[in-house]
Amino acid sequence: MDLMGLLLRVGLFSATCACSYGLLTTSEVPQEVIECIQRIVNVTDGRLSNKLVEEAHLQCIQTFFWKFNGIHWSATNITEDDKAYINSLMRLHVRRGRQKRQVGQEIVLPLTGFRTRKEYRILTDEERNTYHAAVNELKRVGRYDIFANIHQGTNIDSAHGGPNFLGWHRIYLALYEEALREVNGTVALPFWDSRLDFHMADPVDSIIWTAAFLGNGDGFVRTGPFANWNTPTGRLARNIGRFSTLMSAPVVDDILTRCQMSEISEPTAVARYNLEFHHGGPHVWVGGQMRGLDTAAHEPVFFMHHAFVDYVWELFRIRQATVCRIDPGTDYPSSATGLHAPNRAMDGLPQFRNIDGIANYWTEFWYNYEDTPICSPRQQSCGSPYLRCDVRIWRCISESRVGPRVFATDITTTYVANRGLTEEQAHALMADEEASSVIEGAMFRGPTADPRNH
Ligand SMILES: *[C@@H]1O[C@H](CO)[C@@H](O)[C@H](O)[C@H]1NC(C)=O
Ligand SMILES: *[C@@H]1O[C@H](CO)[C@@H](O)[C@H](O)[C@H]1NC(C)=O
Ligand SMILES: *[C@@H]1O[C@H](CO)[C@@H](O)[C@H](O)[C@H]1NC(C)=O
Numbered sequence: 188m189d190l191m192g193l194l195l196r197v198g199l200f201s202a203t204c205a206c207s208y209g210l211l212t213t214s215e216v217p218q219e220v221i222e223c224i225q226r227i228v229n230v231t232d233g234r235l236s237n238k239l240v241e242e243a244h245l246q247c248i249q250t251f252f253w254k255f256n257g258i259h260w261s262a263t264n265i266t267e268d269d270k271a272y273i274n275s276l277m278r279l280h281v282r283r284g285r286q287k288r289q290v291g292q293e294i295v296l297p298l299t300g301f302r303t304r305k306e307y308r309i310l311t312d313e314e315r316n317t318y319h320a321a322v323n324e325l326k327r328v329g330r331y332d333i334f335a336n337i338h339q340g341t342n343i344d345s346a347h348g349g350p351n352f353l354g355w356h357r358i359y360l361a362l363y364e365e366a367l368r369e370v371n372g373t374v375a376l377p378f379w380d381s382r383l384d385f386h387m388a389d390p391v392d393s394i395i396w397t398a399a400f401l402g403n404g405d406g407f408v409r410t411g412p413f414a415n416w417n418t419p420t421g422r423l424a425r426n427i428g429r430f431s432t433l434m435s436a437p438v439v440d441d442i443l444t445r446c447q448m449s450e451i452s453e454p455t456a457v458a459r460y461n462l463e464f465h466h467g468g469p470h471v472w473v474g475g476q477m478r479g480l481d482t483a484a485h486e487p488v489f490f491m492h493h494a495f496v497d498y499v500w501e502l503f504r505i506r507q508a509t510v511c512r513i514d515p516g517t518d519y520p521s522s523a524t525g526l527h528a529p530n531r532a533m534d535g536l537p538q539f540r541n542i543d544g545i546a547n548y549w550t551e552f553w554y555n556y557e558d559t560p561i562c563s564p565r566q567q568s569c570g571s572p573y574l575r576c577d578v579r580i581w582r583c584i585s586e587s588r589v590g591p592r593v594f595a596t597d598i599t600t601t602y603v604a605n606r607g608l609t610e611e612q613a614h615a616l617m618a619d620e621e622a623s624s625v626i627e628g629a630m631f632r633g634p635t636a637d638p639r640n641h
Contacts, residue, residue: 223247227457265535269333276365277538297361297553299368302375304494305557307395308573308585310377315400318377319412321370322487326416331487334363335418338484342535343629347480349527350452350520352463353500354544356493358536361553363490378494380559381433381469383574383585389639390472391428393585394573401488404428404473406618418476418485418625425486426474426622431633433472436582438465438634439499446511448545449520451503458634462503466496467633479626498556516547559583 224247279295310318325331337359338346346355364376384390396404402411404427409415416423442451442460449455451462458464469477469492476482483489504515519529519542526534529542550556560569560583562576569576569583577584602613 220247223454226454230457265336272330272333273337273362274538276362295552297365299365299372301552302364302368302554303557304375304378304554306380306559307377307491308571309560317371318374321367321374323412324370325366330366334366335484337535339481343480345526345534347463348453350448350523351527351541351544352453354541355533357497357544357549358533358539360490360493360497361549364554375554376494377491378498379488379491380495381492382436382439383583385433385435386577386580386582387584387587390433392587394588395585396427397588405614406621413487418482420476420482420625420627422625423486424475424622424625425477426618428472429474430636431471432468432637434465434468442499443503443506446507446513448518449522452520455520455522462496462499465634467631470631471633475622476625478630479628480631481628482626483631501550501556516545519545
């Protein structure tokens with residue numbers, strides 16, 4: 188099929204497209220979009236199923252508009268002091284190798300030592316509370332916001348939309364975790380495996396949206412460890428389950444069938460295997476600050492979601508080494524140029540080159556993962572009072588929360604009285620308004636909405 192035919196099939200010239208995106212007219216399909224589709228045609232050898240055509244459309248057009256809208260908000264500058272603090276977290280401990288193969292060699296370790304990351308619900312209540320307290324201590328002394336502000340402005344361009352996405356976030360998370368461990372050395376960054384919620388009857392019912400975990404997910408965060416947090420765009424807010432989707436087990440399984448980093452990274456991956464694209468789902472699903480590129484890291488869930496993305500990448504890397512016989516530490520896509528070029532200094536983390544993010548060093552000497560809980564007919568426990576085994580699909584899923592939503596009753600009453608809404612409708616509207624008032628700048632894009640969304 189020729190390119191023109193393909194553009195017609197993906198609807199770039201159709202009225203619906205011009206209408207839904209507002210800006211495109213038939214005479215000006217951007218060169219970037221044409222090249223993006225051409226690249227997918229090349230990769231698939233021109234044999235595109237209808238499903239792939241849809242994916243190509245989604246991926247190319249959304250990437251374009253995402254960049255187009257990317258006029259970056261830079262209300263908060265990173266100061267020299269902030270940079271010095273981040274650099275101080277890279278202080279390393281040098282140890283001479285003891286094992287035979289390391290005789291005479293020195294290995295450098297993070298000052299607070301090696302750590303193991305676990306799924307959030309696998310932590311004991313004490314571990315979870317210690318983690319929450321460490322995050323709050325960083326927030327109190329202003330260091331949380333320094334981290335969050337690094338994920339902003341020009342840094343966003345080179346940390347997204349290309350193969351540097353995974354490595355940049357890996358180092359960013361490792362340093363954030365180092366900061367938490369300066370507060371309490373027993374803490375490791377937990378990961379939020381959103382598959383455990385996706386496979387519930389309705390993920391918004393997950394126990395993680397309660398005061399003992401992350402606090403409420405509807406509107407301003409009023410309960411839990413991050414209640415009433417302030418951010419540069421106002422009070423922390425969420426709007427869980429309204430748009431896009433969490434990551435499902437089939438999505439992760441698909442990604443784990445690939446062998447090369449270029450197959451799962453922008454701009455070369457097709458949507459189905461594109462880890463960066465699927466990672467946008469939970470950003471959009473959580474809503475509020477989490478949905479905006481410049482605001483997301485002000486939501487502490489950001490770091491736990493990214494730890495899960497990093498975990499999926501680590502499973503991919505292990506498979507690269509064992510099944511695909513590819514060294515994951517050197518598989519940086521050779522086609523990457525510009526901001527994503529392998530030897531370019533990392534923005535915001537300039538002591539590293541982009542390619543350093545994929546080095547085997549990080550999961551060899553800094554941290555590793557305890558596997559996410561699974562269950563089977565022979566092993567029916569999920570190892571946590573907050574998870575249970577769904578024996579119809581043999582998957583661990585989250586326990587549900589109980590109880591009503593948590594809006595202040597006086598506000599609800601006003602909404603019900605003034606607008607003639609039911610209490611349920613009033614709550615949904617309030618959450619929408621609160622959560623959309625806190626985003627500035629470009630938003631994450633994610634896969635199409637989960638049919639369960641309401
Ligand atoms: C697609 O393949 C053609 C022929 O090999 C090549 O000239 C072109 O540069 C490729 N386009 C992209 C965007 O990769
Ligand atoms: C950020 O820094 C730039 C360059 O130093 C300066 O022009 C700008 O006014 C600063 N913005 C804020 C909000 O401080
Ligand atoms: C770190 O957390 C553990 C577990 O809650 C606690 O026993 C210990 O006292 C804490 N250490 C510091 C320095 O706060």
